[in-house]
Amino acid sequence: MKYASKSIASKWRKTGWMLGDSSLRPFVPETRLFGRASLEAMLSRYAVVYFKPSRGTGGKKISRIERIKAGSYRLKGTGGNRSGLSADELYARLKSLAGGKQYLLQRGIDLAHTGGKPFDLRVMVQKDGSQWVTTALFAKIGKKGRVVTNYHSGGKVAGFKKTMKGAGYSESSAGEAQRKLGQIGEATGQCFDRHRDGFREIGLDVAVDKAGRYWVLEANTRPQYYPLKSVDRSAYRRITDYAKKYGRVKGRRK
Incomplete structure (x- = not known):
């Protein structure tokens, strides 16, 4: 069959x-399409946000974003770990990781x-x-x-x-x-x-x-x-x- x-x-x-x-x-949990405005909005509301591909299985290519303090972020997961990123640096890094494909931002639990x-x-x-x-x-x-x-x-x-x-x-x-x-x-x-x-x-x-x-x-x-x-x-x-x-x-x- x-x-x-x-x-x-x-x-x-x-x-x-x-x-x-x-x-x-x-x-x-609140979930939005990745973009500059949605990233800023999610990080203003939540201390932890997940960045993940809209298509994919097995937990691959998922990154965790943590707000360390106002204007400073930690990125962990795909592409290694980086700390002390500014909002501009974080967005540029995520945009590079997305590579033009659709990614989501989801509230961290x-x-x-x-x-x-x-x-x-x-x-x-x-x-x-x-x-x-x-x-x-x-x-x-x-x-x-x-x-x-x-x-x-x-x-x-x-x-x-x-x-x-x-x-x-x-x-x-x-x-x-x-x-x-x-x-x-x-x-x-x-x-x-x-x-x-x-x-x-x-x-x-x-x-x-x-x-x-x-x-x-x-x-x-x-x-x-x-x-x-x-x-x-x-x-x-x-x-x-x-x-x-x-x-x-x-x-x-x-």
């Missing part, structure tokens, strides 16, 4: 869809920690007929000093319940978080369906801040889940069972 799930590469388009949905808007390390969550939703269902939740724990938590950037995949326990969640509060995250994931699937037909799987990257709020950093329409196999085999099998129905997985997967 041929792979039969729609995929959208543009993060800007997907973010726009979510911002246009009243039920999802509260969970989307002060991530919750588990075992002393920052983490975010992957919420996997898939189609069962016409209904979206949550098939897996797992965590991505960041490596010290890295800009992103992605597996390909040195992070590691971990179980949801264990991660939330390490972040100070009780069993009941972790269960409530699981229900809420599933609702956000399924609402995202329904939102995307209103804009375009053919989606069968979505993987949300969701940050949990230190106040316990959820923030959807990105919606992936061709989400990776293979590292989950070594962490939660039953969840991995559940995902692949659904994926077989739309051709993502061929043959038998154990």
